[in-house]
Amino acid sequence: MWDNISLLVIAPLLNVQLLMDGVLIGAIFALAAYGLALVWGVTNVKNLAQGDFVIMGGYIAYVFTTLGIHPILALPVAMVLMFGFGWIIYRLIIAHVIERDLFTSLLATFGLALVIQQTLNLIFGPDVQIAESGFDILFLFGGQVTLAEIKLVALVLAGLLAAMIVIFMKTSRMGQAIRATAQNARAAKIMGIDTDRVYAFTFAMNAAICGAAGVLISMIWVIQPFFGISYSIRSFVIVTAAGLGNLPGVIIAGLGLGAAEQFSGFVLGAEFQQATVVGLLVLVLMYRQIQMRRQRRVVS
Amino acid sequence: MTALVKKRAGLGSILGQAAILAFGVAAPFLFPAYTFQIAMLWIMILFALTWDIMGGQMGYNSLGNILFFGAGMYISAVVQIGIVYDVAEYTAAFGAIKIDFTEAQYYIGFALGIVAAAVGCTLFAAIFGSMVFGLRGPYFAIGTLGVAIAAGELVGGWDYVGGGSGISMPVFPGDVEPRALFFYFLCFISALATFVFLRWVYSGRFKTTINAIRDDEEKAEAMGIHTTRYKIVAWGIAAFFLGISGAIFGNMIGFIEPLEVAFPTVTLGIFMVVMSLLGGKGTLWGPVLGATLFHLLKEVTWIYLLGWQWVALGTLIIVNVVFFQQGILGWAQDKWPQFFGIVVDEKLSAQGAAAREAAE
Numbered sequence: 006m007w008d009n010i011s012l013l014v015i016a017p018l019l020n021v022q023l024l025m026d027g028v029l030i031g032a033i034f035a036l037a038a039y040g041l042a043l044v045w046g047v048t049n050v051k052n053l054a055q056g057d058f059v060i061m062g063g064y065i066a067y068v069f070t071t072l073g074i075h076p077i078l079a080l081p082v083a084m085v086l087m088f089g090f091g092w093i094i095y096r097l098i099i100a101h102v103i104e105r106d107l108f109t110s111l112l113a114t115f116g117l118a119l120v121i122q123q124t125l126n127l128i129f130g131p132d133v134q135i136a137e138s139g140f141d142i143l144f145l146f147g148g149q150v151t152l153a154e155i156k157l158v159a160l161v162l163a164g165l166l167a168a169m170i171v172i173f174m175k176t177s178r179m180g181q182a183i184r185a186t187a188q189n190a191r192a193a194k195i196m197g198i199d200t201d202r203v204y205a206f207t208f209a210m211n212a213a214i215c216g217a218a219g220v221l222i223s224m225i226w227v228i229q230p231f232f233g234i235s236y237s238i239r240s241f242v243i244v245t246a247a248g249l250g251n252l253p254g255v256i257i258a259g260l261g262l263g264a265a266e267q268f269s270g271f272v273l274g275a276e277f278q279q280a281t282v283v284g285l286l287v288l289v290l291m292y293r294q295i296q297m298r299r300q301r302r303v304v305s
Numbered sequence: 306m307t308a309l310v311k312k313r314a315g316l317g318s319i320l321g322q323a324a325i326l327a328f329g330v331a332a333p334f335l336f337p338a339y340t341f342q343i344a345m346l347w348i349m350i351l352f353a354l355t356w357d358i359m360g361g362q363m364g365y366n367s368l369g370n371i372l373f374f375g376a377g378m379y380i381s382a383v384v385q386i387g388i389v390y391d392v393a394e395y396t397a398a399f400g401a402i403k404i405d406f407t408e409a410q411y412y413i414g415f416a417l418g419i420v421a422a423a424v425g426c427t428l429f430a431a432i433f434g435s436m437v438f439g440l441r442g443p444y445f446a447i448g449t450l451g452v453a454i455a456a457g458e459l460v461g462g463w464d465y466v467g468g469g470s471g472i473s474m475p476v477f478p479g480d481v482e483p484r485a486l487f488f489y490f491l492c493f494i495s496a497l498a499t500f501v502f503l504r505w506v507y508s509g510r511f512k513t514t515i516n517a518i519r520d521d522e523e524k525a526e527a528m529g530i531h532t533t534r535y536k537i538v539a540w541g542i543a544a545f546f547l548g549i550s551g552a553i554f555g556n557m558i559g560f561i562e563p564l565e566v567a568f569p570t571v572t573l574g575i576f577m578v579v580m581s582l583l584g585g586k587g588t589l590w591g592p593v594l595g596a597t598l599f600h601l602l603k604e605v606t607w608i609y610l611l612g613w614q615w616v617a618l619g620t621l622i623i624v625n626v627v628f629f630q631q632g633i634l635g636w637a638q639d640k641w642p643q644f645f646g647i648v649v650d651e652k653l654s655a656q657g658a659a660a661r662e663a664a665e
Contacts, residue, residue, distance in 0.1 A: 098627055
């Protein structure tokens with residue numbers, strides 16, 4: 006561990022490499038986390054299947070590459086398919102838990118996560134897959150820092166997607182309805198908003214966002230049926246740290262988490278990368294507890 | 306009339322309990338081929354019962370109780386090996402070193418291991434509890450899930466206890482059959498002890514207090530209940546028995562490893578929640594019933610589902626949680642309250658109905 010830290014001090018360019026990798030991957034974490042925050046804020050459902058939606062999107066891109074189609078083209082298809090999937094899941098499951106206590110939605114979506122990951126495992130097998138995008142690798146700083154072009158493409162796409170979501174939420178009628186429902190569902194109902202439809206749309210949109218994030222992940226990293234839970238936990242870390250309805254916070258926390266993971270993976274070893282995510286979750290939750298305890302309140 | 310019903314139920318329950326006891330003692334002799342499966346059933350019952358202390362009776366839905374199971378397993382392993390050999394050296398050899406335990410060494414080590422596991426896990430619960438008891442609802446569930454996952458990964462990276470390649474446990478000094486019986490009865494007795502202890506604990510003020518925490522923690526605190534103290538005690542009880550079961554299970558399996566055996570968060574860790582919910586959380590017999598049904602269902606259908614068993618399990622969780630959350634006993638209590646000693650006061654319920662109507 007100390008060797009690795011001293012290595013970072015000796016070769017500062019390694020820091021640049023890790024930071025860059027972390028930020029590029031963190032942008033996609035932020036995307037999935039924003040979806041979670043959206044559903045959480047509007048429907049009060051904590052979706053533990055978030056990461057599995059991401060992985061589903063990734064497998065759609067993977068299927069595209071096996072058919073010989075470029076995975077970037079899978080992006081719109083994955084969004085549409087996942088939107089439909091999200092809508093069905095809402096009607097089948099989420100609509101029944103939305104009024105219930107918090108643990109119900111958590112456990113129901115946990116069951117959903119189990120179903121999704123096991124079905125993916127049965128279809129695609131437990132091997133690690135990648136959607137090959139065929140982009141080059143850039144060499145910076147005289148070849149000491151490598152940067153896959155696809156990561157830049159993914160960053161741009163993630164940024165575009167985020168901008169689209171923000172514009173949608175601000176300007177479209179549905180976006181306004183979603184924000185109104187998040188503020189006060191009862192008042193929104195009185196004003197004639199069909200809140201059930203808003204909930205369904207929000208959940209489906211979250212699934213679509215996750216699907217897009219999954220396509221990007223499958224191109225720049227690897228996917229595997231059981232990787233979903235770590236994306237769910239990442240999303241929870243980011244949302245818990247940033248708070249609901251705080252888009253800049255979500256972006257910063259997402260980028261920070263990506264970088265933290267890369268650094269800890271380098272310093273402590275790759276096997277601790279997931280432990281870092283979970284450790285950060287525990288740290289964030291403990292920090293929030295201490296914060297709340299000062300005001301004699303609890304984190305709920 | 307109610308008195309008569311109560312008396313009959315009392316006799317029935319005594320007969321029922323005697324039958325279960327007789328089954329527990331006779332089962333390994335009647336079905337020698339299934340000794341291990343029935344031993345697992347007792348462990349499952351213990352799991353469901355201990356989860357229900359927090360999840361059902363106190364309203365703190367933990368997804369990470371499996372932490373204590375794994376911790377107990379590792380504590381006992383370290384103690385058992387540690388009394389005769391250097392643990393680091395033993396684990397570094399990846400099973401190449403075979404220690405011949407004398408009978409006395411084995412049994413004394415095992416007994417010490419169980420005690421250490423129980424005490425250690427209770428201490429763990431106190432420490433861990435102070436970390437997460439400021440969390441409520443979903444945060445508590447996610448936080449405990451996170452800690453349990455992290456524990457598995459951290460142990461996997463800890464070379465002193467063998468890291469990811471695990472520890473092979475001391476070999477039982479005896480034949481296969483006495484070994485199976487020995488572990489069977491340990492499992493049975495630990496489950497029985499858990500049940501008897503919980504029945505005793507639930508018959509007193511403790512149950513009313515933790516139920517008060519479940520129903521409204523702020524009010525409970527305002528009534529002068531030391532909520533944190535009760536929460537730690539409740540979790541300590543769960544951890545105590547889970548630690549014991551972990552120590553027994555590790556020795557029964559013979560080989561322990563962090564992710565699949567000691568900290569199986571998404572299998573056993575979730576099974577305990579599902580079993581309690583299936584049987585009816587917040588009741589004494591619900592977890593027992595749920596665990597029995599779940600284990601039977603799992604053992605009977607598992608191999609015929611050809612890989613779809615996990616999908617079926619996920620579906621069971623969803624259906625259970627979404628459409629049948631009160632569980633079997635909860636449903637029965639709603640349907641036939643008189644059999645559970647719940648007396649419906651006609652006057653009060655009429656008043657309540659009138660008040661509800663007025664409110665609407």
